[in-house]
Amino acid sequence: MLDVIRSLKSLLKTSRVRIDNTVFRLHYTVTVLVLLTFTIVVSMKQFVGDPIDCLKSREVTESYVNTYCWIHTTFSMPNTYNKEVGKEIPYPGVGSNTESMDELKYHKYYQWVCFTLFFQAALFYIPRWLWKLWEGGKIQALMMDLDVGMCGEAEKKQKKKLLVEYLASSQRHHDWYAARYFICETLAFANVVGQMFLINKFFDGEFLTYGLEVIRFSEMDQEDRLDPMIRIFPRVAKCKLFKYGASGNLETHDAMCLLPLNIVNEKIYIFLWFWFIVLAALTGMVLVCRIILVVCPPVRVYYLNFRFRTVHLDHLHTVVRRGSLGDWFLMYMLGQNIDSMIFKEVVTDMANRLTRAPKDSTA
Template sequence: MLDIFRGLKGLVKPHSVTIDSSIFRLHYSATVTFLLAFSLIVTTRQYVGNPIDCVHTKDIPEDVLNTYCWIHSTYTIPSAFWKRIGIDVAHPGIDKTIDPEERRYVRYYQWVCFCLFFQAILFYIPRWLWKNWEAGKISALKMDLDQGIITEAEKRQKKKLLLDYLYANLKNHNFWCYRYFFCEFLGLVNIIGQMFLMDRFFDGTFLTFGIEVISFAERDQEDRIDPMVYIFPRMTKCTFHKFGTSGEIEKHDAMCILPLNIVNEKIYIFIWFWFLLLGFLTILVVIYRVLIIFSPRIRAYLLYIRFRLVKKECINIIIKKTKVGDWFLLYMLGQNIDSIIFKEVVHELARKLGYHNKDIYES
């Protein structure tokens, strides 16, 4: 088990080449790691030990009743959550079944581990798309220029190759850049879609789950239902039918304990708040990308504050004579190669684009 969790460390360790933003990395590194870890935890609890324990009679073997109720799902009575525990009902949601239509079936528990794994795959898809579309461009252009201590001859040769590529391919990187922006937008669509997916999974109770948990503590004792117990009941009912000795059908009502829901409720309250935070940050990123696309001034300002060694005049002429795709490529390169070498590359590119200043190399 520990070896499996150690294997997840590879998703969060830093990569030698940066090809995306830190918020985008939260989608495919932290979130995928969380979801896979949760899936493993639930799987272990589900298949090691008893995920369900039902109160049985001598007429029905314990294993038979447990297996039947696990496979065919259990249920609660929503109105019973409002009744007094130990006086009107035995447990929250457990009451006599008068009308079968009143039952609220709990069917999700055997699918939680699979759903979490499927969610992890969905979060990794934008990363997979971008990795294939990026096709190792940044790694190829980096050419070990992240190592500041290299021979002058080697540095000149690699700088010339990089400059020749940048100059020869000006205004040809927009489509490459827009595909990355699309992957970031796809991450936002994925979060929103998964919130609605889980709301459907939990019969329309997930979208407000976190809000209900927060407001639960502020309500009066008589007027509140614990949302964790309502969505993830610890005690449920199960109806088992069998033939009696006379050949007639007998009905047995059993109460079942779902210890797995103690784990599920903690997992999904964390997921609710994490998705809310990640969704908010991703919305800001999408707005930020729209501003970058339509505002050359913002692109120039971002280069000013990120690469302070580069002369502002050089940045201005590059922004004036290039497009957003070239800006994005330069920004990514600046994060991957040595700052001094990057400054020299940008200054030389600005000179090729028409910037003339005898002090360009002295800054």
């Protein structure tokens, strides 16, 4: 368990080299950590202790009833949700067996929650894994320890010269590099939106409106409201099992089961609903910014100027105008990683070099 906790802590470590943005990091650090933590919590509750506890008849052993109802699912009765607890029914969704099998709502998900959460965590990490594979340590190689401002003047001058020469000689050869990153950001957005529909399917169409129903529930009168968390994650449900009696006749046994694990599940998924909404909105805004940067080259200049205030605006104009989208993206990534004053000097040297070079040589 300690090894697992240490591996989770490693997700929050800040890398010296930044090859993505803050919103993208939320997908593969915070979200993955949260999902893996929830996986451990649910697994401990599910496999350590009693995830289900059923009231039984004397003819059937307790362990048999609990195991049977856990494996073969429990069910609720939707037409009892509006009945008065304590007078007509013992608990919302639990009543007498007068309904047909088609009118019952079966709860088949709870055995699979821990596996689903782990699968979700893996999906959130895939865009990061893919980008790290495609990036191949390019930024780290180009940094040449220029993120440390305290270095010898001769050494700094030599490294700046090498970096400027590389940027000038490889102009317009970084578009695929930028495109790969944009693809990974798009995958991250598609993943978080797709996972909301995946969970919605997992809960038989209840998840997409889950958060809104919880908000509405909190605003309703005490007498008129039904907790949507109880409807989706019942804490008490029914189970029906069959066995042969002493004479060989088929006997039906009706059990009422406590599902304490659902107290945890309901809190997990209300948090995930709001977190996925926020994450999808932030990632969507980032993608809109990317589209603007792709279709409107002048915006790239002011974006760099906003991010790196020390660099002269005219030099940014020169570098961005002479280069492509990929060149701009590589310059932005370098600006995130090397010392601000050194980056200013790199952009200045690059702009002076491009100004002296014939325009048709960079076209």
